[in-house]
Amino acid sequence: MGDWFNIRIKTERSKFDKVRSIIRSYPQDVAQEVYYPALQQIAENGKDHMRYIILASETATGRKRAAQGGNGPGRVDTGKLYDGVRARTNINKDSFSALVGWLDGKPGYAIFQELGTSTGVKGMEAISQTQEYMLSEIKKLSKGGKITSTPTG
Secondary structure, eight states, X not given: OOGGGOOOOOOOGGGHHHHHHHHHHHHHHHIIIIIHHXXXXXHHHHHHHHHHHHHHOOOHHHHHHHHTTSSOSSSOSSSHHHHXXXXXXXXXXXXXXXXXXXXXXXXXXXXXXXXXXXXXXXXXXXXXXXXXXHHHHHHHHHTTOOOOSSTTO
16 A cells, blocks of 8 residues: 555554554544535535526526516526425435435426427526536545535635
């Protein structure tokens, strides 16, 4: 192994097993105490990022609605698309996963807003943009950097 792993530990013989246990559990402790909470924050920020895209992704219908005094020009009319975005994290002994999006499959029209339609609705591509955002935050975290407190900076 590299020089960084050449360590010496001096301890009483009776405490050696306890010290060995601490050293062996250290990576898992760091994951539980440092990385998993940071990854949970990245997932929550991913949800906020996706919701921001919904608000900022203008459509002709949205501009018309805003001109008539309704919600802004983004893709928010009833709020179902916006409110349907969820973040869920799963932590197991040796793994972590984060899911962000319309996890319940509701509203059913989310797929058409996301991908667009053949009748002219331009897809907002919120999932792919959010994925890129979350990956960039994970890369920062893996290099020892701090994650941003909000997805829009």
